[in-house]
Amino acid sequence: MKQTRPFTITNAQIVTPDGLVYGAIRCADGVIVAVGADVAAQQSDEVIDARGRLVTPGLVDLGVFAVDKPAFHFGGITRAALMPDQSPPLDLPSRVNFIAKSGKPDLWVHPLAAATRGLEGRELAEIALMQDAGARGIATGRGWIADSGVMLRLLQYAAMLDLVVVTHAEDGGITGAAAATAGEIATRLGLPAAPAEAEALAIARDIALAELAGARLHIRQVTTARGFALVRAAKAQGLAVTCGITPAHFMLSDLAT
Numbered sequence: 001m002k003q004t005r006p007f008t009i010t011n012a013q014i015v016t017p018d019g020l021v022y023g024a025i026r027c028a029d030g031v032i033v034a035v036g037a038d039v040a041a042q043q044s045d046e047v048i049d050a051r052g053r054l055v056t057p058g059l060v061d062l063g064v065f066a067v068d069k070p071a072f073h074f075g076g077i078t079r080a081a082l083m084p085d086q087s088p089p090l091d092l093p094s095r096v097n098f099i100a101k102s103g104k105p106d107l108w109v110h111p112l113a114a115a116t117r118g119l120e121g122r123e124l125a126e127i128a129l130m131q132d133a134g135a136r137g138i139a140t141g142r143g144w145i146a147d148s149g150v151m152l153r154l155l156q157y158a159a160m161l162d163l164v165v166v167t168h169a170e171d172g173g174i175t176g177a178a179a180a181t182a183g184e185i186a187t188r189l190g191l192p193a194a195p196a197e198a199e200a201l202a203i204a205r206d207i208a209l210a211e212l213a214g215a216r217l218h219i220r221q222v223t224t225a226r227g228f229a230l231v232r233a234a235k236a237q238g239l240a241v242t243c244g245i246t247p248a249h250f251m252l253s254d255l256a257t
Helices: 069-075 093-100 127-132 148-161 184-189 197-213 225-236 247-251
Strands: 007-016 019-028 031-036 046-049 059-064 077-082 108-114 137-139 165-167 217-219 241-243
Touching: 069 077, 093 108, 093 127, 108 127, 127 148, 148 165, 148 197, 165 197, 197 217, 197 225, 225 241
Parallel strands: 007 046, 059 077, 077 108, 108 137, 137 165, 165 217, 217 241
Antiparallel strands: 007 019, 019 031
């Protein structure tokens, strides 16, 4: 939608790469033309008083399983990477292309291509064709690729295409049908549980293979201190490894009430 009139947001705490700046933001012709403490509204501008509230760039959610425009807009999300766990999965160029064209201009959806056909973890999908169709990365979905040979070939392929691999770090051979991490609460409730080492083993293997392949690796959700320590160590070595952690996982535990 075309911007019909310039506007200036005043009295705002603006989140910038250099930290918080108290000032104003001026927008014209659909772009930000000025940011800072010395920015002032021009005579023809619509003025929006932020009253000291935060003004941030649009948030990017790197790993959603469904597209909900109203919820994204309410939360300030302007771009979202859609995981391949759809019905059917995003393992064909035509499916990726359909998603890549959806949502614009008020919400950008960036599809993540399925790493393997049907997300079954056995045969690599047509990743290069899906990249041409609009895929911005590759993902293993909610599952872990157990075959280390398949995972290595995936990472090598991704490195050649300069695509990041988004992986689910959880050794399925250990977790099985677990519903909780092993601990006091799981024992009390009689829940099928898996040890925290299931995550650490998966992360350690994937980091080692990413180093071997020279690939970029993003671990979608780390839930244990040991897993996070492995990511920090990899970054300290200069490897292109990143991860996501939810506030619940770094602020709470299964004993929190």
